[in-house]
Amino acid sequence: MRFDAAQLPDTVEALQSLVLDFAELRQNYETEISVLKEEISLLKHRLFGRKSEKLPVGTGQLLLLCARHGAWRASAIQSAVVAGW
Numbered sequence: 001m002r003f004d005a006a007q008l009p010d011t012v013e014a015l016q017s018l019v020l021d022f023a024e025l026r027q028n029y030e031t032e033i034s035v036l037k038e039e040i041s042l043l044k045h046r047l048f049g050r051k052s053e054k055l056p057v058g059t060g061q062l063l064l065l066c067a068r069h070g071a072w073r074a075s076a077i078q079s080a081v082v083a084g085w
Helices: 012-048 059-068 074-083
Strands: none
Touching: none
């Protein structure tokens, strides 16, 4: 928000009131920013935080076999699952 110097109040009391209004507005914005940052943090945690990703039973051995044969591509692992390795 820009003010033209000609539009500013001339009295000290009016200027003090204006400063107090801006201070209150700033405090409200800082509170809102703090809340939004907390929401972002929670959403990031939901998206990228620790998850209990569990592999199907028996997949551990399959991954070891694929690693042993150098087949780390997703298509190779999927083929191994289909083939019943």
